[in-house]
């Protein structure tokens with residue numbers, strides 16, 4: 001009995017010790033496991049030292065990520081990794097590695113990471129953020145039909161007319177240069193896409209477009225919403241405690257109120273046989289061919305305006321700031337254009353071929369001021385090996401355009417060694433499809449501005465010292481947008497001012513076709 005009791009005690013003791021050891025093993029396993037979260041797996045590209053659980057989250061740049069990405073590239077090389085908790089992000093910082101990653105491995109590196117706020121606003125329908133797959137392919141095919149090199153030839157009349165309005169507006173109201181450029185770029189995108197010319201900056205469509213953009217960038221900016229993509233549980237915070245959710249809803253509904261009526265105008269023109277050959281009219285008549293629903297047609301329009309309207313304006317603003325900062329380069333460019341064009345006619349797009357110095361300036365502005373300095377992140381659709389390193393499925397991959405371009409030699413390069421297609425348009429299968437439209441706009445307006453106007457620094461009224469715009473005074477988000485800056489802009493001669501007026505008069509019939517695309521309000 002006693003023996004039996006002892007055996008029972010021993011047994012229960014051994015159960016207790018077994019239980020305790022099991023708990024201890026589980027505890028050690030959990031601690032080791034948690035400790036490993038955030039640490040860099042062996043085969044990954046190198047990167048900054050990590051902390052348990054956080055990885056590199058605590059040092060992940062909250063603002064101007066391109067600067068930190070570029071600083072890290074100097075230490076960790078052309079491809080490095082950042083641990084974001086248990087996840088991994090990859091940063092590519094040389095053109096050679098960008099080619100390997102986005103072109104050679106394009107079949108598996110062309111996805112976009114899931115962006116929860118994008119999902120709330122666009123429900124996966126916007127081209128720049130859409131996931132790689134059949135839906136993206138359909139949208140991209142249609143965008144290509146509008147924006148390929150040949151198709152862009154048919155957009156030249158309206159681009160030329162808009163460029164002549166820009167010159168005229170600057171001549172009439174030089175103090176509103178910044179707004180004139182923004183009107184120009186938005187109106188080109190709206191004319192080509194929806195057949196709508198907006199003759200003034202205070203046009204309701206342009207105002208609403210820029211207001212929606214401002215709100216959307218506010219959501220996207222670092223700190224504009226909690227890190228829902230890293231901690232998906234945050235998605236479930238009720239809206240009353242999550243103001244960013246309300247903002248996403250507002251942007252979505254304002255965008256729909258803006259764009260559905262624009263599509264309806266296209267439908268009306270088709271039905272009343274008053275087509276002005278805008279792209280959305282074409283898509284509406286070929287929805288079956290593109291396998292589009294009406295929502296997809298609308299959101300293709302949204303994508304093209306959002307990606308195309310602001311970007312050309314930003315480039316031209318950076319160009320002017322560059323001219324203000326480098327008067328010697330400006331004088332040499334003006335001498336080149338005077339020798340080729342003279343005083344008796346305006347430059348044409350075709351002239352750019354005879355202006356190698358001006359072409360090189362355009363490349364230099366792209367190099368030193370890439371508009372989207374970290375592009376839009378790509379993502380890997382399967383485990384990959386790139387540059388000899390392991391890239392896990394699902395990792396966001398940043399193309400550090402800033403780092404790539406700032407690794408090249410600064411200066412206006414007329415040797416032709418620098419590629420004609422600057423890296424600032426991204427790469428691989430997601431490369432900017434608007435590159436030809438953008439390039440035509442940029443070339444036309446850069447030539448016009450240099451030919452027609454002198455841009456000079458304003459003087460401080462108190463000290464008389466010139467005020468140089470700060471080229472780093474930009475917004476901070478996916479796009480770097482210069483804040484409004486002061487500049488003195490005056491016509492270079494009376495003959496040129498007269499030609500600008502004549503050219504604008506001559507453009508009026510082209511506008512007529514796009515002016516009657518009246519806006520109807522109040523659709524979904």
Ligand code: HEM
Pocket residue numbers: 127128129130140143147189303304305307308309311312315371372375376377378399424425426427428429430431432433434435437438
């Ligand atoms: C100076 C002007 C422009 C610059 C610097 C620029 C730059 C870029 C960059 C860096 C990307 C991301 C590429 C990548 O993920 O690898 C992009 C994507 C895109 N751009 Fe542009 N862009 C410009 C003008 C335009 C214009 C005028 C349009 C159309 C009207 C446009 C439409 C798009 C679209 C639809 C995408 C998304 C492509 C996709 O995800 O498949 N862009 N752009």
